[in-house]
Amino acid sequence: MNEEGTRVRLSQEGSDEAFTELIDAYQTHVYNLCYRMLGDAQAAEDAAQETFLRAYENLHRYDDRRPFGTWLLSIAAHYCIDRLRRRKFSFTSTDEDPGQDSLDLPDPDAPSPEIETIHREQREQMQLMLNRLNAVDRAAIVLRYWQDASEAEIAETLGLTVSAVKSRLHRARRELADHWQEAQPRTSAARSPHESLAL
Secondary structure (H helix, E strand, C coil): CCHHHHHHHHHHCCCHHHHHHHHHHHHHHHHHHHHHHHCCHHHHHHHHHHHHHHHHHCHHHCCCCCCHHHHHHHHHHHHHHHHHHHHCCCCCCCCCCCCCCCCCCCCCCCCCHHHHHHHHHHHHHHHHHHHCCCHHHHHHHHHHHCCCCCHHHHHHHHCCCHHHHHHHHHHHHHHHHHHHHHHCCCCCCCCCHHHHCCC
């Protein structure tokens, strides 16, 4: 049994220390998924906490034949999908990227403020476009481009077939590209939506 498997087993036996180590290992992945799904830092933090609470309460249901990270991200994705369905579509954005300090010291090698402003605006625009996607399509896109999950991993996480994931990714990419083109000035040399998925 690997180190993670040992932590899971100890957590199932009631070790809070082992579960805290699992939280430490996955909190950034879970938060980033929730942030890209919900588009709001505070909502993402709340969703991440709820994810870990639900995981703790359901550890006895975890099937150790399945990767623990996939199981955990599945809980997070389904929680966010439920929240999005309850509130329908939201067009919120944030002023800063998750994990970025609100006060940065100047860096002589850093891009110019103008470039940073453009990148921030593009991140905000991408988040707005993500917010317009169907909740499950959004989850598939976030898992693919921000969590670097394979189509098979996305299928397992969201409880879909691989062909359904391929279809959803194709439709979501096309929809994002359409939204991106609508938002760009005709003379703009802005980056493509595929390039901006990495922002």
